Amino acid sequence: xxxxxxxxxxxxxxxxxxxxxxxxxxxxxxxxxxxxxxxxxxxxxxxxxxxxxxxxxxxxxxxxxxxxxxxxxxxxxxxxxxxxxxxxxxxxxxxxxxxxxxxxxxxxxxxxxxxxxxx
Amino acid sequence: xxxxxxxxxxxxxxxxxxxxxxxxxxxxxxxxxxxxxxxxxxxxxxxxxxxxxxxxxxxxxxxxxxxxxxxxxxxxxxxxxxxxxxxxxxxxxxxxxxxxx
Numbered sequence: 555x556x557x558x559x560x561x562x563x564x565x566x567x568x569x570x571x572x573x574x575x576x577x578x579x580x581x582x583x584x585x586x587x588x589x590x591x592x593x594x595x596x597x598x599x600x601x602x603x604x605x606x607x608x609x610x611x612x613x614x615x616x617x618x619x620x621x622x623x624x625x626x627x628x629x630x631x632x633x634x635x636x637x638x639x640x641x642x643x644x645x646x647x648x649x650x651x652x653x654x655x656x657x658x659x660x661x662x663x664x665x666x667x668x669x670x671x672x673x
Numbered sequence: 674x675x676x677x678x679x680x681x682x683x684x685x686x687x688x689x690x691x692x693x694x695x696x697x698x699x700x701x702x703x704x705x706x707x708x709x710x711x712x713x714x715x716x717x718x719x720x721x722x723x724x725x726x727x728x729x730x731x732x733x734x735x736x737x738x739x740x741x742x743x744x745x746x747x748x749x750x751x752x753x754x755x756x757x758x759x760x761x762x763x764x765x766x767x768x769x770x771x772x773x774x
Contacts, residue, residue, distance in 0.1 A: 566683055566708045566711060567708065567711075567742065568707065568708055569708060597683050597708075597711070600683070600708070600711045600742070603742060603743040603744065603747075604743055605743035605744075605745065605746065606741065606742060606743035607741050607743065608741050608742075609741075610737055610740060610741050611737055611738060611741040613741070640685050641683075641685060641711065641712075641714070641715055642686075642714040642715040642717075642718045642747075643714065647747060649743075
């Protein structure tokens with residue numbers, strides 16, 4: 555039976571394999587017809603910054619991964635507006651379209667989910 | 674005595690201001706390394722708001738790391754000096770000691 559799965563990404567871009575593993579999990583969940591809500595929070599919002607050129611420091615690019623989410627039916631991508639404001643990032647700095655939510659909206663989203671996963 | 678402060682973890686301008694007041698002197702320099710580079714848009718904003726206090730030292734970041742993280746257009750380059758690895762070494766040699774945070 556399909557479930558609503560909230561996947562929270564709360565670590566910065568190059569902080570280990572956290573981001574890649576979270577996206578992998580999101581893709582697997584979507585492949586099994588679960589509804590995935592991908593939520594970027596705290597330092598996780600750094601993953602969304604556009605104009606990234608991670609190849610020049612020998613890291614794999616995650617731009618294609620993020621841009622390809624909709625091909626895997628992951629349409630619900632959210633970012634915590636407080637995390638963005640604290641870090642001085644506006645919506646114009648983001649790589650993909652996301653829905654901005656405040657703390658209470660995020661809380662509600664998590665209450666509605668069957669599973670909330672933070673790797 | 675001049676100190677080079679190497680910031681390794683992301684911070685925000687409130688945390689940075691607190692750090693400046695407590696530990697940094699006027700002659701010191703601050704270099705944002707790795708993911709700490711993500712803090713620079715916020716730190717630039719902090720300086721605009723005049724929250725930096727008495728700190729008059731210079732703020733540096735490695736250009737390669739800034740570009741990799743897509744931050745070039747978000748920085749005020751009058752407030753943050755971008756350097757390469759050779760200049761990083763020169764900076765280490767110019768200062769009397771370094772502290773990694």
